[in-house]
Amino acid sequence: MILPNSSPKQTQQHTMPQHTRDHFLDDTLTGLLRSPKHLPCKYFYDQRGSQLFDAICQTDDYYLTRTETQVMQQYAAEMGNCLGERVMLVEFGSGSSIKTRDLLDHLHDPVAYVPVDISHAHLMESATDIAIDYPEIEILPVCADFTQPFSLPTAKRKPSHNAVYFPGSTIGNFQVDAAQRLLGSIGKMCGRQGGLLIGIDLQKDRDVLERAYNDDEGVTAEFNLNLLHRMRRELDAAIDVSAFEHHAFYNDRQGRIEIYLRSRVDQTIRLDGHQLPVRAGELIHTEYSHKYTVDGFAELAGEVGWTLREVWTDPDSYFAVMHFVIL
Ligand code: AVJ
Numbered sequence: 001m002i003l004p005n006s007s008p009k010q011t012q013q014h015t016m017p018q019h020t021r022d023h024f025l026d027d028t029l030t031g032l033l034r035s036p037k038h039l040p041c042k043y044f045y046d047q048r049g050s051q052l053f054d055a056i057c058q059t060d061d062y063y064l065t066r067t068e069t070q071v072m073q074q075y076a077a078e079m080g081n082c083l084g085e086r087v088m089l090v091e092f093g094s095g096s097s098i099k100t101r102d103l104l105d106h107l108h109d110p111v112a113y114v115p116v117d118i119s120h121a122h123l124m125e126s127a128t129d130i131a132i133d134y135p136e137i138e139i140l141p142v143c144a145d146f147t148q149p150f151s152l153p154t155a156k157r158k159p160s161h162n163a164v165y166f167p168g169s170t171i172g173n174f175q176v177d178a179a180q181r182l183l184g185s186i187g188k189m190c191g192r193q194g195g196l197l198i199g200i201d202l203q204k205d206r207d208v209l210e211r212a213y214n215d216d217e218g219v220t221a222e223f224n225l226n227l228l229h230r231m232r233r234e235l236d237a238a239i240d241v242s243a244f245e246h247h248a249f250y251n252d253r254q255g256r257i258e259i260y261l262r263s264r265v266d267q268t269i270r271l272d273g274h275q276l277p278v279r280a281g282e283l284i285h286t287e288y289s290h291k292y293t294v295d296g297f298a299e300l301a302g303e304v305g306w307t308l309r310e311v312w313t314d315p316d317s318y319f320a321v322m323h324f325v326i327l
Helices: 021-033 048-056 065-082 098-104 120-133 176-190 206-212 221-234 296-302
Strands: 087-092 112-117 161-166 193-203 242-251 257-264 267-271 273-278 283-290 306-312 319-325
Touching: 021 221, 021 242, 021 273, 048 120, 048 221, 065 087, 065 193, 065 319, 087 098, 087 176, 087 273, 098 112, 098 120, 112 120, 120 267, 120 296, 161 176, 176 193, 176 206, 176 296, 193 206, 193 296, 206 242, 206 283, 221 283, 221 319, 296 306
Parallel strands: 087 112, 087 161, 161 193
Antiparallel strands: 193 319, 242 257, 257 283, 267 273, 306 319
């Protein structure tokens, strides 16, 4: 991978992905030996999974990305002002970095942009695209699993402060206690004067939520099932993928969408010498997507040191982008 040489300011930096085959195998085995069975959603995002996620974002039913993008476009200038001068902007789960552009366009003399993503191919592709379009910003891609500690790269110029941009309501994938721990460690990583600009999917009508995770075109189902295909591809697992189906619903007591793979038949998954029986109708949990209220999320973040500065939402209040600071 060669980054374009349009500016001497640009450097390339990327560590190897933390997600070796061994981690995938370990986590998969551990999850399938548990009862109820579970597979971590972070493994959705291989190359195919990342493509499928982008396709989900294009469906009519999945309102999140579209709505968040609208909010970003409408309020990017205000957000840029809030983030302040000479920021080093670190993006968690940068994916294809589409929404980032609105923000980058409105930052004031940014010192560096650090996209962090688990998918190496996706990361380098989008970092290259950004580097072409923003030759004046130092781009420092980091391939990492942001649920694990990683160190920030050093920019050539000294930033006045660090800010994390965490879009996409990805924080919703974490259980509430884990989400809070992650928010706390983001605070530590940012340090003094740290900032956090985070996208949050808000609680709303059940029908709207459930349609978003059961889209008409079946892309979300394909995305979920890709995890099993990936196990076959990368771990040589023996699975009858065609006997599994996508199952997603809103749990309003917990305020979250819950996503499962359900086997239609009794079958045995063979993985790394293990035989893992799956009963007909049994569910394998793959993902939670928590939905918050603005106040509820502000309280959660407040408990680990973040002070809410500003909130931007769409007219239907489907999605919020919230700006926090460390005082
Ligand atoms: C990428 C975490 C925001 O929870 O809505 C989309 C992932 N899963 N459809 C979400 C997802 C199923 C998505 N996030």
